[in-house]
Amino acid sequence: MGTITKALDLLSLFARDRAEIGLGEFVRLTGRDKATVHRHLTELAENGFLEQHPDTRAYRLGPALLRLSALRETLFPVRKLLQPIVFELSEAVGELAHASLLQGDALSPVVHFDPSLHGIQVNFDIAEMLPLHATSSGLAALAFCPDDWQTRIMSRPLSKYTDQTISDPTALKSKIDSVRRFGVATVTGGFDEGVTSVGVPLFGEGGRVLGSLAVAVPSVRAKPEKLRDIALMLLKEAKRASTALGGTFPRDFDDLPLQWGDETTTQQVIS
Structure with missing residues (x-):
């Protein structure tokens, strides 16, 4: 890990x-040398990426991030384009929906919305990075990443977040193959216990995968029929979202829902 990476x-x-x-x-959190950490913090603060509380001297995110965030959204209005799609999707399925973009070997949440129609809801942290192997969002994106990207992910230890997290490379490869076949990833309890999520990929220019669109449901409400309806809705909205982002949705995705006519195939899709 280089000096700049360590600081960031x-x-x-x-x-x-x-x-x-x-x-x-x-x-304590990094396990690094105190002098080195202090130097990195000082440089980040001098450049506006951090600022210090005037009394406690603790660090918090700085104003430079606000400027860069505003500039990024002005030049490439991802949140503006995805927000109405996520809101409408959430309202249509009555559950929490979210869109995330690839950032390194994880997903960074961009937009989320929950219509709060039920007493039991999914807790979603917009600041939490989503692992590729443990979430439906991550699997949906990973399945359409280049082969060398998949190989890199599967060649290193896979963190277990729950007892149901896929941590075996062979099992992960099998799951990826299924997602590529049906265009939809479904995960139950892989990242958060008691949560079932359904995700589909988002594509950019040239059919390059950018991230994913997903819906998360408390597992007590995740009935097969409901998950199938969510999957079909996600495929429709992911195409709309990819187009809005200037992307090209693969043509063979248009035929995927036609493969789900029988109960056995539907069960494979949502399993």
Whole structure:
């Protein structure tokens, strides 16, 4: 890991429940040398990526990120384009929907919405990166990534988040093959216990996978018929989202729903 990567990696430690982080906690979280961590923090603060609380001296995200975020959205309005699609999808299925984009070997959430129609809801953290092997979003994207990307993911240890997380490379390869065949990834309890999610890929220019569109449902409500309806809706909205992002949705995806006419095939899709 290079010096710049080590410095920028410190920014990923911030979360909704960790808005400010002191030097000592940075050292504990990273396991790195205190002097090195302090140097990286100082440089990030000098460039506006961090700022310090005037009293506690703890660090928090700085104004430079606001400027870059606003500029990114002005030049490439991803959130503006995806937000209405995610909102309409969520309202249509009555569950939490979200869109994420590939960032390194994980997914970065961009937009999410939950109509809050039920007493039991899925907790979604917009700041949490989504692993490719443990979520339907990640699997949907990973299945359409280049082969060398898939090989890299499967060649290293796969973290287990729950007892149901796929951590065996052979099992992961089998799951990827299924997702490529049906265009839809379904995961139950792989990242969050008690949550079932359905995801489909989003494509950019030249058919390059950009990320994914997904719906998350408490497993107690994840009946086969409901998951099938969600999958079909996702395929429709993912094509709309890919087009909005200037992408090209693979033509063979148009024929996928036609393959789901019998109960056995539908069960394979949502299993």
